[in-house]
């Protein structure tokens with residue numbers, strides 16, 4: 001295996017690990033999509049996951065809130081192990097926000113309703129309180145003035161910022177991002193990255209699949225490189241970009257930084 | 260400004276040539292744009308020219324008015340005998356309901372129309388409006404059956420005409436609708452047992468004509484019941500209709516469910532919404548909006564299919580019209596009778612169809628990309 005960091009080092013579990021993946025494997029039918037994933041994320045840590053298309057990045061972070069099911073190994077999120085127990089899955093999902101490549105806002109609800117739905121129905125917050133919280137986060141992503149519009153009336157960048165606010169309204173402990181800027185027109189990428197940088201500054205635990213290397217350099221505590229279902233390398237951004245250890249990483253970086 | 264643009268705006272806006280806009284252009288573009296369209300247009304005009312005068316003379320010009328005596332109609336068959344309709348109006352509308360009590364079914368019709376009209380307004384799409392419906396149905400039951408509030412008791416074998424048609428359709432659709440939602444969800448469920456039951460039910464019902472379902476309900480059901488237990492004919496027909504409508508509506512709703520992108524499910528899951536919450540708040544509102552056209556199709560055909568109850572001896576609108584024609588004095592005025600009830604059916608179906616078009620537009624307006 002080309003893994004350059006030892007499994008033992010990865011398995012080191014501080015008491016403050018909020019996500020722990022131990023020996024995780026996943027298959028789609030015959031296809032082995034995740035192979036022996038060992039990953040421990042500390043509270044407040046900001047991690048960027050990168051790697052070629054099809055390497056299993058989305059699958060990995062979708063396993064963390066059980067949008068996908070793993071078949072072997074353990075995933076423990078905020079002290080709860082993900083199994084078939086539906087109650088536990090819902091508990092974990094409440095604490096883990098997810099931002100998708102294609103936003104996935106609810107088109108039949110207004111921006112404000114998108115943000116208050118889960119707090120009202122899942123967290124049982126009173127409507128007024130949920131709306132106040134929602135407005136606070138919409139303010140923070142600078143879209144409060146659009147609160148009563150429908151998602152279809154907003155630009156891609158605005159929709160993605162609403163999607164981030166919608167997740168934050170559940171006061172999650174962890175935020176997962178799956179290529180949040182790759183469906184956006186270039187001029188809208190920055191407005192979304194700015195929101196994510198702002199979020200990182202608040203101390204949120206973040207796991208971002210992204211190819212925005214500028215974001216990785218300025219925000220990430222650790223960069224994880226995946227290829228063919230394996231974690232090939234993980235390191236601090238400085239080391240990762242200036243001194244990649246594996247050949248596959250070097251190849252990937254040369255491809256991604258060349259344009 | 261540079262030399263090149265100094266003339267910009269100095270040319271006046273001209274009206275387009277008459278071949279581009281206006282009625283003449285419309286006729287050219289829509290009726291005579293190709294040789295076969297021109298041929299079609301001319302044939303249709305010719306057909307209308309042949310049909311309309313005869314129709315008008317029968318319907319209006321030579322027609323006998325609403326108060327013409329039957330002898331006058333019999334003396335001249337070249338015009339419609341509208342006095343048949345006025346003479347038999349109350350029988351066709353209310354059937355054999357006791358004559359002096361017919362204000363009760365009339366009020367029933369008005370209550371139903373009022374409730375349906377109010378239900379069209381989205382402001383009333385609230386849980387409390389279910390209570391209004393429940394109250395309305397209780398009131399209607401009291402009116403139709405009587406036996407309370409000093410109203411004389413009227414057996415439901417005496418019910419007939421328009422109230423019967425409306426009761427069968429509205430109660431049928433109201434009960435079938437939630438059933439069909441559950442069936443559609445069941446059909447897409449991950450649980451194999453639930454899925455199998457839903458699929459079996461839907462396919463079984465859809466493979467059987469409604470008329471045989473009605474026969475089974477009226478002939479075979481009593482065979483399965485223990486001795487001495489009888490179920491009212493009206494109830495049996497109503498149950499058959501509900502079972503039937505639920506299967507068809509479930510398929511319409513399934514179509515809507517299939518159109519919802521996977522991302523909507525994932526976003527709802529990701530927020531921690533459980534299955535029922537996800538369905539109720541995210542998936543079904545969107546799926547039902549998409550399913551409106553096929554659902555209204557089912558509503559309309561179902562409303563008209565209630566006329567099949569005639570074969571098990573219930574007198575709905577069609578049944579009372581047929582019965583009215585058996586009166587020896589008025590025998591033979593089929594066209595008038597069927598035109599009249601056809602008009603009633605048409606009015607109801609037309610409003611359903613118009614409302615659905617409006618609703619579809621309204622629900623899609625805000626979220627159009």
Ligand SMILES: Nc1ncnc2c1ncn2[C@@H]1O[C@H](COP(=O)(O)OP(=O)(O)O)[C@@H](O)[C@H]1O
Pocket residue numbers: 028031033051052053054055056057058059060
């Ligand atoms: N639902 C699925 N069924 C079968 N194969 C899938 C499914 N989802 C993803 N895959 C495959 O798994 C691999 C990893 O996918 P993904 O995690 O989306 O990669 P990435 O996000 O790194 O581009 C890809 O080869 C993809 O084709």
Ligand SMILES: [Mg+2]
Pocket residue numbers: 057058059178179
């Ligand atoms: Mg991906």
